[in-house]
Amino acid sequence: MGERGRPAANGTELALGAVLTGTGTRFTLPSRPATAAWLCLFNGEAERRVPMVRAGDFWSIEVPAAGVGTAYGFRVDGPGLDPAKLLVDPYATVLDRRFVYDPRLSQPGxxxxxxxxRALVQSPLTGTPAPPLFRHGGLIYELNVRGFTMRHPDVPEAQRGTLAALARPAIIDHLRTIGVAAVELMPITAWIDERHLPPLGLSNAWGYNPVVPMALDPGLVPGGLAELTATVAALRAAGIGVILDLVFNHSGESDRAGPTLSMRGLDEGLWYAHAPDGTLINDTGCGNTLDAARTEVRALVLASLRHFARAGVDGFRFDLAPVLARGPGFDPAAPFFAEIAADPLLNDRVMIAEPxxxxxxxxxxxxxPDNWLEWNDRFRDDARRFWRGDGEAGVLATRLAGSSDLFAGDRTRSVNFVAAHDGFTLADTLSYAERHNExxxxxxxxxxAENHSWNNGVEGPSDEPEVLARRNLAARALLTTLFASRGTIMLTAGDEFGRTQGGNNNAYAQNNGTSWVDWACRDTRLEAFVAALSRARRGSVLEETIWLGPEARWYDLTGQPMSPDAWAGANGFELHLPDKAGDVVVRIDREAGRATVTRPGAESVS
Known part of the structure; x- marks a missing residue:
């Protein structure tokens, strides 16, 4: 069976979506409740409706001479269905415009x-992708394509805010300077604003509200698949892998009052999880939940992953990943994991869960699963608490060593971070004790409401030298702690040079200067410090993911071996790890407010 195949009632195979046949295009959609379905072909704004033919739970029609670039959508009629709604193909890979919220999208009739x-017919990507460039243990750099490039002075104005900007020499030079092994791109597939945002004059800046999973957002990626593959190739040529942050837990159709755009209008019961009383299950906080317990949903997810793998990406980060293993409760042996492991195009890709x-x-x-990486929020919280003054040295040591209390198996799967897109930036962690999301x-x-943050004496911006000095020291201590940790690490774009969002720890709706990286106000000394940390870490024992063994030696701050009793009340420690040319030494000293990494043959960084 093909990767998009489904058996029809007569046992023949149907491929969902728009499939080129050599003489035209065959269009197929799933809709069990429909009593009629139409393919809608567009020439400009003129719409021509072509009746589709039922085959079991599917509807299809072949249109001769319909080739690449043909604009189309669907309409269906039947119990609970609204033929007034134009529907996007769930398997679409290219759209002719962005989604724009309008109340009519939710109004029956x-x-x-x-x-x-409208979706545009495309030739599928084919071939076997090159092996992933990125492997566990390096530095992942999380970035928002629009926010990262909108203010960059070396990106041409017409290219700012687009994926292609990441291939600019100045961008690549910066990534290489700070030692990025892979960029993790926040969603670049097409999304729609949440309905409460337009009346507030706001719009979604993050993209975690997608509609169909394979279609790139025409605003972020105006060049479509060609722009994606070219940008991935340029980054790979510089030794930088690409990870896509994908959202398969819900869609932008939202709750009962949400818009009808695609899956809801075709067959809501097929795609979304429902309680026994018929209400939408909301395991996502977004009003609806894709039902990955259904083979049809998993098939669309895997087809999407294969599609992007063929574009050359190294792996995927899954937003609210437990949803993909619910049936309805979380199952570590869920079919989704086995299907990825058995897929020849996906089983070598890097998989990262937001767990x-x-x-x-x-x-x-x-x-x-043992071959998945996982975002470790415990690392973030415990590192912040230690340097804030209310965390324990022994807990921090466990996090530095790979969090063996959290992960089973023969190696750590932790993605360590001290800040991410969701929450305070690193600079704001040290400048605001409370969120400021007004x-x-x-x-x-x-x-x-709980960020384990502290303001170092003044809430918000400050010109006081003592406050600035404390914040700078704390930022360096947290960054050193991150780069000194065992396994894979993640840095959010701009944290290497002090990016602030003015205390907003949920800037998803700030598609403006609040969330855009301000390249003109970079702290270049902090940026150079991060580059030095990266050089010290790269290729060292710190990048390994196997558990620490007897070779790791722990000392107190006076140089004495750390006894079990010494951890209680300790303000720090030293960790000595044998490396190629001698010991890498990590020193954590809370009383002095300083963390240090020393590697033989390299500069000491603190």
Whole structure:
């Protein structure tokens, strides 16, 4: 069976979406409740409706002479279905425009042909991708394509905010200077604004509200698949891998009051998880949840992963990843994991879980397969708490060593970070004791209320030399702790030079200067410090992912071997790890506010 195949009622195979046949294109959609379905072909704004033929739970039609670039959508009619709604193909890979929210998208009977993007028929990517460039242990650099490039002075204005900007020499030079092994791109597939944002004059800046999983956002990637493959190739040529942050836990169709754009209009019961009483399950906090317990949903997810693997990406980060293993409760042996492991195009890709969702039993850190990496929020919180003054040295030592209390197996799978897109930036962690999200229009109730942050004496910006000195020392201590940790590490774009969001720890709706990286105000000394940390770490024992053994030697701050009793109340420690030319020494000294990494033959960094 083909990668998009589904058996029809007569046992023949159907490929979903738009499939070129050599003489035209065959269009197929799934809809069990439909009593009629139409393919909608567009020539400009003119729409021509072609009746489709039912085959079991699927509807299809072949259109001669319809080739690459043909613009199309679907309409269906039947119980609970609304033929006034133009629907996007869930298997679309290219759209002719961005999604724009309009109340009519949610109004029964309101025609939406003038609102909804049209899919464009494309030739599929083929061939076997090169092996991943990125492997476990290096530095992942998380970035938002638009926010990272909108203010960069060396990116031409017409290219700012687009994926192609990442291939500019100045961008690549910066990534190489700080030792990036792979960029992790926040969502670049097409999304729609949450319905409460336009009345507030806001728009979604992060992209975690997608509609169909394979279609690139025409605003971020105006050159489509060619732009993606070219950018990936340019980064790979510089030794930098690419990881895509993908959202398979919900769609932008949201809750019952949300828009009808694609899956909801075709067959809501097929795609979304429902409680026995028929209400939408909300394990995501977004109003709906894709039902990965269904083979049809998993098939679309895997087809999407194969599609992007063929574009050359090294791996994927899964937003709210436990959703993909719910049936309805989280199952570490869920079919999704086995299907990826058995897939020849995917089984060597890097898989990274955000190991929590908001459903029952949703926190699953450490429960993913042995070959998956996992975001480790415990590292972030414990590192912050230690340097804030209320965390324990022994706990921090466990995090530095790879968090063996959290991960089973023969190696650490932790992705260590001290800040991510969701939450305070590193600089704001040290400048704000409380969140300041007033601009989001939710009365400062959104975003996490507990950030393990501290303001070093002044809430917000300060010109006081003592405050600035404390913040600078704390930033260096946290960054050193990150780069001195065992396994894979992640840095969020701009944290290497002091990026601030003014205390906003949930800037998803700030598609403006709040979330855009300010390249003109970089702290170049901090940036040079991060580059030195990266040089000290690269190729050393710190990048390994196997557990520390007897070769690791722990000392107190006076140089004496650390006894079990000495950890209680300790303000720090030294870790000695044998490396090629001698010991790498990591020194953590809270009282002095300083962390140091020393590697034989390299500069000491503190």
């Amino acid at each position: 309101a025609d939406t042909a003038d609102l909804v993007p 929590w969702d908001v459903g029952p039993g949703g926190y699953q850190l450490g429960a993913f 601009a989001n229009g939710e009365h400062n109730r959104d975003g996490s």
